[in-house]
Amino acid sequence: MKPLDFEKPLDELYAKIDELRRLSAEGQVDLSDEIASIEKRAEKLRNEVFSNLTPHQILQIARHPNRPDTFGLSMLVFDDFVELHGDRQFRDDPSIVGGIAQLGTHRVMVIGHQKGHDTKEKIYRNFGMPHPEGYRKALRLMHMAEKFNMPIVTFIDTPGAYPGKEAEERGQSEAIARNLREMSGLSVPVITFVIGEGGSGGALGIAVSNRIYMLEYAVYSVISPEGCASILFRDADQANYAAEKLKITAGDISNLGIGDGVLKEPLGGAHNDWPHVSETIRSKINEDLKRYETMSPEEVFQERYDKFRSFGKFEDPVKA
Amino acid sequence: MSIIDWFNQREKIEDRSKKLDIPGDLWVKCYKCSDILYLKDLESSKKVCPSCKYHFRITPEERLQYLFDSNSFEEAEDSIRAVDFLKFRDTEEYKDRLEKARKKTKHADAIIIGVAKIKKRTVNVGIMDFSFMGGSMGSVVGEKITRLIELALENHHPLVMFTSSGGARMQEGIMSLMQMAKTSAALQLLAKKKIPYISVLCDPTMGGTSASFAMLGDINIGEPGALIGFAGPRVIEQTVREKLPKGFQRAEFLLKHGMLDMVVERQSMRDTLAHLVNVLDPHRKPV
The missing domain is CATH 1.20.5 (Single alpha-helices involved in coiled-coils or other helix-helix interfaces)
Structure with missing residues (x-):
């Protein structure tokens, strides 16, 4: 390696x-x-080295080719993961995977991005960049979860939704927008773990959640630092600086009130010890599911709605 | 002619051009067909090129003037101001960019919201302003849209939104991204209450704006020729390494691919909106 x-x-x-x-x-x-x-x-x-990482170095860990992925975690965290395929409209998008799993006595719907590890799988998975049908598959599974009263767990690891010709033709914007609206209305809890790269709308499309946890070296950003640098600075080499300014690290996301917690990774990063990471995630899910058992569907909906309603920083002299 | 005469001559020519005093803004060149248009004509055609039907980008004031009953607009929530909470600096500081944009547009941010009347029927209306930092959506735009939706939830009048935006405002980092979810979540409540929402997608509607409230209309209308999409054409060309066909991501292209209900020219937009609002609104009373 x-x-x-x-x-x-x-x-x-x-x-x-x-x-x-x-x-x-x-x-x-x-x-x-x-x-x-x-x-x-x-x-x-x-x-x-690991106590003084710059945001750009953290980004490199987040993008590490051996980073734990949705499939791996689905197997390690849960029992009996059964993958489900397809959006029932166009095709099965391998960039987003999902399925039913169990965790002790709980049944959960697991959905997440899958980037792939070797070149062949990366190409098959389109580097974890979904097409509209990926988001539509995710939404189908979420609606199924709601129907059978199953909590939803999503794993985020994508550079972003795919910026391609067919993706535009089939309505990339519409697919993401619909997911944002529909997820906000779900009556079952949604727990999200940003495990690697949280790339903009492509990440948010399956992350309108009651709880958003960041792995220690995961990132979540409105745009990739490279993209930001080339647009705002007209210079892709400014990516280091953009990574700092955009506030993309797990700590930043929590400080801004968006993340609900940072999950410690083994020293050297999660790629060194998948079981360790999955243990951390499993105990977090168990803890949360216990709490949601005591809440009504309305309370679950309201908790998520209020969370997103509160996001935004501005001055408001009238209400102040 | 001696060299001194030549200089004198030159001064005279300069004088003459000064005396002519042609105001620079009487004539406008059409971006699309390059026709030279008399500004007054262009204004009387609602800023649509008479030769090629190119729809010029217009200000929120012009849109109100062209589409709504005169002086019927009452602005709401106009005191919310953006703050530079990330201390963001690219080639310029965010707070300087804001200051400049406010001066240029006379608006506080990239959207104005309020209630207005269209053929005597009250609607809640939001109009984005592309000339304010590319119409980008930060906390203020997201909050104003959400409050507009909340206003609609209270007064039960239909919601009409005019979008014109490059997407999320990078200077506010992840907080801009969250505005996509916040506005879409509020629209979920609006849908539950069965209040009609008409989204008019104007040039351009891209990125985080198109991937949230802009695409979620009960009826999506495009302005002719408007660029509408998720990723920008340049990004797509770099990704797929091929030239995009003519008309790609234009309103007519989206209509063909099933993302819009109709493409409506500015001349008939007022009639169309008034009709749709009237027919859709389950809370309607005869006016």
Whole structure:
């Protein structure tokens, strides 16, 4: 696995440790002291690197090719995940996957973006960029969930809705807009985990939720920093700066009152330990579902409505 | 001619052109067919080119004047102001951009809302202003639209929205994105109350605006030639690496693909709206 840029010094230390271990094992010299000291250095460096990440570095972790994905989490977090396909109108969009699963005694509908890991899967999944039929499939599943009174869990990981010719012809805007309206009216709770990249309307299209949790190194943004840089600065190289200004990290999203919590990732990022991440997510879902059991459908609807109604920062001299 | 004469001559020519004093804004060149149009003619045709029917972008005031009963508009919620809560700075600071846009448009933000009458029938109306930072939707635009919908929920009059916007306002980051959900959620309540909503998509209606309240009309109307879509044409061309066909993402294209109910020329917009509002409104009383 290719290390991320800022992980390179760390990687070199680990390579050294491996080499010393090999020499040790060959029995020529006892190097355990050296190994221990380098390991200590590596540990310290790792802590330093990961406690001072810039938003742009966090973005790189969020986009890591081995980032936990919707399929993986569906298997690890839940029992008996059964995938369901198609929007019943045009085709099955592999960029958004969904299905029924169980969590202890709970039945849930799971929906999420799927980016893919290797080149072949990435192309098949269109890099996690859905077409309108992806959003329509998601909406079909959400309506089904409402019909059978199942809570909905969504996983967000997309660069954005696909900006393509056919997507426009089939009404990308209409599909997303309809999801926003319909999701806000659901009588079952929706719990969202931003697990990687929360790319603009493409993310929001399945994220009008009662609860929005961010993994520690996930991001959520109105536009990709690259896109922002090329539009506002007319210079794509300003992406670092745009990433800072846009306030896209898990901490920022919570500080702005949009995220409901940051879920700690294992050191080095979620890609190093999927089971750890899925355990964190599972306990969060369990905790929330317990709370929603005591709430009526109207209360569930109202909680979500009030949450989104409150979003916005402005001056209002009349009401103040 | 000596060189001194030449200079004197030149000064005279400059003088003469000064004396002619042609006001620069009497004539307008049509963006589409390049015809030279007399401004007064253009105004009397509601800013539609008489030769090629190109619909010029117009201000909210012009739209009120062309479509609604005269002096019937009462503005609501005009005191809400945007704040630069991210301390956003691109090539300019956000608060400077706001200041400039306010000066230029005489509006507080990229939309005005209120109630107006169309052929004596009261409607709730929102009109976006593209000349204010590209009609971008930040917290203020989202809040005003939501309050307009809430007003409709109270007074039960139909809602008519004119959209003209490049999308979400990047200078407000994620908060702009959330306005898409906030406005769409309010429309969900409006639908439940069976209050008609007519969305008129004007040039241009893109990104976060089209992917939320603009596309959610009970009836979606496009202005002729309006650019309407999710992603901008340049972004699409870069993604799919091919040239887009002529007319792609124009109102007529959306009509053909089933995203609009009709494309209506500005000349007949007033009649069409008045008729639709009248026929749809379940709360209507005869006027």
